[in-house]
Amino acid sequence: MRSLRILAEAPISPFRQRLPNPYMRSSFAAIALLAVAALPAPTLANPYETKLANGLRVIVKEDPRAPTAVHMVWYRAGSMDEKDGTSGVAHVLEHLMFKGTRTLKSGEFNKRVAEAGGRDNAFTSRDYTAYFQIVPKAALPEMMKLEADRMANLTLDAKEFAAEIKVVMEERRLRTDDNPQGLVHEALNSTLFQAHPYRRPVIGWMDDLEHMTWQDARDWYRQWYAPNNAYVVVVGDVDHREVFRLAQKYYGAYKSKALPERKPQNEPEQAGIRRVSVKAPAKLPYLAMAWKAPKLRDVQKDRDPYALEVLAAILDGHDASRFSKNLVRGSRIAQSAGAGYDGSLRGEATFTLDGQPAEGKTIAELEAALRAELKRVQDEGVSAEELARVKTQSIAAQTYKRDSLMAQAMEIGGMEASGLNWRDIDTLLEKLKTVTAEEVQAVAKKYFTDDTLSIAVLDPQPIEQSKPRKPSGAVRH
């Protein structure tokens, strides 16, 4: 369900578990990372782009609404570029990027950003690693200087690594090991993909983290951190010519590097349904189904990815979508139900359905209900009204997005990360609007066969009977 309808005083639905207060507050990330296809922006000359001689591309979008700026650097190196045995290294290096450089002490980076009144963070995905600062505009030159510095001058050492790898292991425990749905997603990915690197979790397998060395991180840095494997995105109250000049000054000093060969690692064709189940302490079961699907390669000629995007929106794009209406409210089979398709990525795409059965309903009943919804589209198609709603939602989102600098920067960065061009942001919206009911029905028929389906389920275990991960003594209240 797109938005949950009950907002109790203590968060109580399974998807609104009581997180420590601050955890609830990362909303801007969610806003910022909306699927790129949904959120194009009107562009004339703005944004602006240049390319330095060393291969670094710089994209600037001038938006003078407030005296602030977002500065991001994206590296085309994510977990899909890792090798077996060092899974998680892209993300570990991201953590280490906040340690010292040849001229900056460890921790100094965050300190400088904080003192400028800014905030900063970084994130790693399967396709890329990105760093950003949001600052009062006067601080932009200093941010560019700092970010450029750690592109080439990071000093990695064994001691910093030893503390930080423990932090990453704690992060894994928090995200995955103690998170039943996290475990299910990890199991699903490693079932769905057997050859393609998307089978590995971004955070890395725990065993790989335990055996990682500081040299693994150093090697990663040396291989992938280069101006010709990166791009800069700046959005805010800035003059693009000045940003270009600063980029030349700070990033222009580095030479391009020969990058490692990227082998395709295509997934062999799946022939037959795959099922996996995960036991973990929980109450409600959980089901996730994923079909192999085409991704967006040619924004002009492709049609199916747009139709799949529209299909996902019709099933689960808003509160009046089919899953909310039919499964959560109508038949009440589902406590929650969702659909997702992301065709903008470097690797291979999937179309996913997931959900939790309502109390008293089973996983089998939920799976049947999700399949029945697909079958309805296959047999009866979708209505003109449903198509119109998807378009309305896209257009409104396009306007609302302009209220956030970060959302605009993420849109540009994300588009580039998937191998598309930011200039096609508008094209995606236009193409989405041209999708017909027949095309939606056609993709529903074409891609949802059991031969390319993988299913993962959570088999909930009572917490009283679940053992702690390590032996422990008696517990006192």
Add this chain to the structure above:
Amino acid sequence: MKQSKLIAPHPHPRPGAGLLVGSLRSIIVWRSRALLALVCLMTSLASSLVSAGVKIEHWVAPSGAKVYFVEARVLPILDVQIDFAAGGAFVAAGKAGVAGLTRGMLETGAGALDEEAIAGRLVDIGARLGGGADSDRASVSLRTLVSRTEREAALELMRTVLSAPTFPQAALEREKARTIAGIREAETRPDAIAGKRFAAAIYPDHPYGVSPTVETVSAISRDDLADFHRRHYGAKGAVVSIIGDVSRAEAEAIAQRLTEALPAGGGALVPPPVKMPQRATIKIPHPAAQSHVHVGLPAISRGDADYFPLLVGNYTLGGGGFVSRLMKEVREKRGYAYSVYSYVAPRKLEGPFEIGLQTKREQVDDALKVVNEVLTDYIAKGPTPQELAAAKKNMVDGLALRMDSNAKLLGYLSAIGFHGLPLSYLDDFAGKVKAVTVEQIRAAFARHVKAENLVTVVVAAD
């Protein structure tokens, strides 16, 4: 369109709203959740913002509702939020869940519209209704395009939902069932268990410490919701915040239109007084790999003169992300935790001061020892002059980016209105931050964070 790229998306910053279900793949791993957290926490508390150039207009509508308005003409959008003193703190004993269900059910039927009609209309005009209920307030917010057709339809829908909810029995039964399933699920999760136990422990015999249970939710009737709405969603207690591409005259008409048909009730309400807890350590078994730890107590209410010293002081202790002492000692030096933080969250009455972290269960005693040492030292000595200067610099220079969107400003308007803060709050903010001294911080911590009242909750303790 569904976004599916995130590992931990929280589409709503409000307590009570939640994770997006369909984020299927663990694709993006953030370096720090706490840092994001910090920023948004400050935002939602309207504790950090600014000044120059934001003109807040205030008036009382004929309906009796208080109105706060900022004209913002750049984008063709309109944001409206209405807040009521209708949070969990106003719910009768044994009825926990009523505040959240009342708010959540507003969109399940209103006037002549059923929930499908309401959802359909919103989608057709590209508008979004949001909000939720926390311990003090219940909120309904609207974002719409400002073009006439869309705006008119959106405001009419919001008015109907606010003024004439029907609380259909069938929808109530379903939502009660979903809520109960959610409670049972939460009872298996270490973070949820820790949060509830912590609230209960620091607020003994007080509605701030009460969470809905299977029993209380089961007992809620349609009449309970209708009654709660009648008593707590009145125009006199309503705070209307408006920002967007409309004029003052239009904003006046909007505020009146949205509140004129509200129930007659409402008005100044205060929850019962908060009692301080006794120092205690509560350990709760759970098989998780990590222990979840909360340390804290009820600390400060809105309007308390010690608020700025506590807020500025907390930045150095655990509010300032990577530059905070807790982050340095617990995470950076020892690798004990991915997330460790402290915050001060003033409410109508004493809201919590809290330190939180998660750590491998075998080392939880060591981590707690570090936390307690840092806290004790900080309470005794406060920040160094250098730390205080850095905190001020961040909070003052960072004001611009805490209010660089209509969405953020809307949050500030509603906090100013709901808590009766001065209209000049944003203008005064930098000055108040700059005026804080080390001595004031020490005194404020000594007054509000007393060792004898500190409660520690550890879930998945050995």
